[in-house]
Amino acid sequence: MSAEAAKHARQLLLKEYRGVLSTHSQAMPGFPFGSVVPYCLDAEGWPLILISRIAQHTRNLKADGRCSLLVGERAAADVQAAGRLTLLAEARQLSEAADIEAAAQRYYRYFPESRDYHRVHDFDFWRLEPVRWRYIGGFGAIHWLDRVALANPFAAGDGAAERGMVEHMNDDHAPAIARYVAQAGLPGTEPAQMAGIDSEGFHLRIGQALHWLPFAEPCETPLAVRQALVAMARG
Known part of the structure; x- marks a missing residue:
């Protein structure tokens, strides 16, 4: 049952892209401080956030990295x-140039x-490293889970494998992407762009909204991804 719950929890994490970050308040010691943050998942499948140095939650994290992220x-x-889904985590600021660039x-x-605003402000x-x-x-469907995140096999290293597939789809297969949008019943008011691919599905960005669509079966190689995307386009 825990494996099935972990799968559903991970899919919720993938389907959403914003949550409530709770930190330990420095201004009001003893009280939690909640703020809304957007996120995407890094190569380890862990939430990656971009936050201002002057924000209250950043000051809180610098003093105490223990936090939680609530996603609904x-x-x-x-x-x-x-x-x-509530993730209890240790927040770590990225400091190595290669990690920041990736x-x-x-x-x-x-x-x-x-x-x-990343470069200017x-x-x-x-x-957010899961605990x-x-x-x-x-x-009644309540679970404590130790393992939810899955590493993304295509985002390892500098992420070239994933980036290449995403750029190829956006540059050469706009009709296929439009078909994914129509099949999923997503809003088609703006052209969709593929944002990311993982072993279980892919993200489409429509305007400022993100949508995750699952593959029929997990894909561990670029060839498997290609076959899955072709099959989905054919319906």
């Missing part, structure tokens, strides 16, 4: 019957507008 299903009619390249694909990348997960899949 967007637009749920009944929030208590919907899935939600994070930037990945994060910009998900949130293109971040490119400007003193924002830094932080990674434990609490997943609630609805009434």
